[in-house]
Amino acid sequence: MNESFGRSQKLKSKKLIDQLFAEGKNIKSYPLKLVYIPIANAENAELKTGVSVPKKLVKTAVQRNRIKRMMREVFRKNKYLVSNDLSSSYAFMFIHISREEMTYEKLDRSMKKILESFREKI
RNA sequence: UAAGCAGGCCGCCUUAUCGCUCUGACAUUUUUCAGGGAGGAAAGUCCGGACACCACAGGGCAGCAUAGUGGGUAACGCCCACCGGUCGUGAGAUCAGGACAAGUGCAACAGAAAGAAUGUACAGGUUAAGCUGUAGUGAAACCAGGUAAACUCUAUGCGGUGCAAUGCCAUGUAAACCGGCAUCUAAGGAUUGCUCGUUCGUUGCCGGAGGGUAGGCAGCUAAAAAUUAGUGGCAACGCUAAUUUCAGAUAAAUGAUAAGGAAUCCGAUCAAUUAUCGGAUGACAGAAUCCGGCUUACAGGCCUGCUUUUUAU
Secondary structure (H helix, E strand, O other), rough: OOOOHHHHHHHHHHHHHHHHEEEEHEEEOOEEEEEEEEOOOOOOOOOEEEEOOOOOOOHHHHHHHHHHHHHHHHHHHHHHHOOOOOOOEEEEEEOOOOOOOOOHHHHHHHHHHHHHHHHHHH
8 A cells, every 4th residue: 555645746836726725625524624626637646635734723833844744644644545546636735723733643533534525525 | 068150061862664855876657775854042033244136426415323442253233351330248240331621402309599590697898789708408509510222413334125136948928128210308217215416218110129927947055164183362263284064845844653761750669768660741942045143932951160158077
């Protein structure tokens, strides 16, 4: 099982991100929220994923960095839930919607829930 | 030993598995291997530079900063030494520490009065007069009074914008740029606070080429570099030699999990030091062009020098 999370799988394009926030659909499972959108003309079926922590909720850069790292780690461990039987490309953005830093277990549970419900929708 | 003063340092460690980023090698698609990968403040963005672009024809005014003397430095509002004031028994701490003999302003309480004002009492004195002296209030009463983190003056320095600077490539095309021709003579633009002065000038056509867009590359990390030794200097710091190469991301790389060890605290066992067992804790905080400082935040720990009073040796 491929658990890597390299550059090609990350969400980099600013245009795509703007479009994502403008038109994307939500799935919520506290303390995480997923915004996603299908990518129109992609060659391979793949996921472009980013993580985000609002500055309003978490003040210091150290805490934001740590939360983002944990979110990436949790996604990396669980992405097999959706990536194996993917028909087209999607852009993902995970947003941390809590004021406090969560434990690894909580984030893990929340991530699994989100990915399963995403799988049911498509 | 106690209380205290000054300065410096560290900022948990090791291993395994999975993963991120940069560089190099094989390869040139994937994969694999080797090596590097946050801080003392990376922070606040408060000073000073390097570097880049814009403007350069200069003068005047305004504005801002600094303020004992000497030194250090690329430079500074930083640092060091000395002198002086204030505080402390002391080690030491602290000070915008130039000028009130240019002008203007301000001064609680007391006092007649804090500056064109002369009251009261006594003495002197006169044609006359606060004209002279003393008393009284106050820190200060004509004395070249005090006060400049009061205006001000003096001396010195200061062009502006900042790596989202700037250059190149790609995409791509309208209003902005340059040259030529015709036309117009007034508004306006530039000179990056203002002004004098200087300078450019409107519209149409043709040609060249440029502007905007965080897409990519360069700028981008080898330097006022670090370590060690010697040497000059009271010191800040300089010089010489040897060795080393030590982050370069861009929705933004250093993480996650597990095990073990060290430190501190709490509880239990023990008469007690020690020891054993169990549990908890690890701060402030994340490079974004790069340096030198300043300021602010910081769990816990270590080291060095010195002071004071008493005790012990």
